[in-house]
Amino acid sequence: MSKIVFIGGGNMASCLIGGMIANGMASEKILVSEPGAEARQKLSELHGIETTADNRAAAGQATLLVLAVKPQIMAAVVKDLATALGHKPAVVSIAAGIPIAALENWLGSEIALVRAMPNTPALVKSGATGLYANSLLNDQQKQLVDQLFESVGYACWVEREALIDAVIAVSGSGPAYFFLILEAMQKIGRELGLPEQTAEALSLHTALGASRMALESDATAAELRKQVTSPGGTTQSAINSFEQQGLENTFRQAMTSAVNRAEQMSEEFTS
Template sequence: MNESTIAFIGAGNMASSIIGGLINNGWPTYQLIATARTEETLSDIREKFNIETTVDNHQAVGKADVIMLCVKPQVMKEVLTDLSSSIKPNALIISVAAGITMESLQKWGGEHLSIVRSMPNTPSLLQCGASGLYANNNVSNDHKKLTDDIFNAIGIAKWVDQESLIDAVIAVSGSGPAYYFLLMEIMEQVGSRLGLDNETSRQLTLQTALGAARMATESSVDAAELRRRITSPKGTTEQAIKTFQEQGLPELVEKAMNAAVDRSIELAEALKD
């Protein structure tokens, strides 16, 4: 069992999902502490997880081996600058704030800090997330193992060796759930227009999405091969797939994901000090 104490600075949805995942995977509640600006937020966390809470960030950080920075990007500079003097030597700092670069984190907290930038996504709330991770040169192998333990508790985690690839992670898995939600939304609507009642169309769409995802994750072959196996020559599925391809769906998806990358770069630039 890991003996590290983790302080969550900020107790919103992402912090709550990580806390829940850790507890579900056997992390002792007495090694978790959460902070927030209001007692109302903290009372919800205490009631849900039975962990220590405080409105004093310095108190939490002083106890912590790992500091999860779960605050909004707009207040990260203020929070990290204020906390820099309270961080224990060799503590691991993990930022879950989108758009805050390693350069900024090191400038506000200190060049000596061991920092990981993470990019989890919203299915982490169900312990079914996909997270991208990038470490600075101060992060040890032990720190990386500890980071893996944390993020594997809420899904899967993949390391990238260039910080710029965090933008690609955002385009694939950070924003990705919304792409699938949009397709499901459209399929539900079209199913209704084809004559199904709304609830039947909804349930068939959602179960189909769930089944396809399970087949893809549990199969030994890739998504392209799975698609080929259910696309019979001259059948109904082939006609639908041909329409997608002829109308430029692959190019449209690539354009959309590149737009996500471009916007991520713009936001990071705007948040730099």
């Protein structure tokens, strides 16, 4: 029986577990190793799964091993697991900034390894995840990885590991960009005289509606924007102001900064 084992039982792990079970995976096929007794109890009660505090014993049962611990402690955790993986499970890391080379250094070069970059909307089953694997991942393992991340939203594979940094800039960090825009729209809506709750509700529903239109339409984002931008109207005035202020270049600089930081983090783990 295939078994998905999580090392670390935090929010993202719990989200992925919930998604898998909601999509029909039997709870007995999932095991979580988590040091906190309270967290283990919460996971057991929430999902009806088995938990343990023994990382090595858990890893020894894995068909797919998901490393869901913070980057700062990943090296120590993974090095301790290396000798428990003689059965060669596929290993997935959801920690930002840790390259395949670092994982291979800690686990050896004969393990199928996957870097996954999910984002926080996965917590509400609306996530976007970028994936990259080394050459050892077989089709059956890839299918299981797809099943895992598609249970909480959209998932796609990139051909080069360096593109995971671009994934981080677009979708990994992306939710914060939208939250920042919402903050500004709500604040300015209040300045324009709207009650706080009204400004919040209007901006949130506008974001939701625009996203649904973009997802469900065959039109590009540029085409959809043009459809709602009447020449000489209020939207055209606002768009002109954004363009005059260099909005696209601001985004370019910000997203490039995210890529640069991701590259620096990778270098820190391989140096």
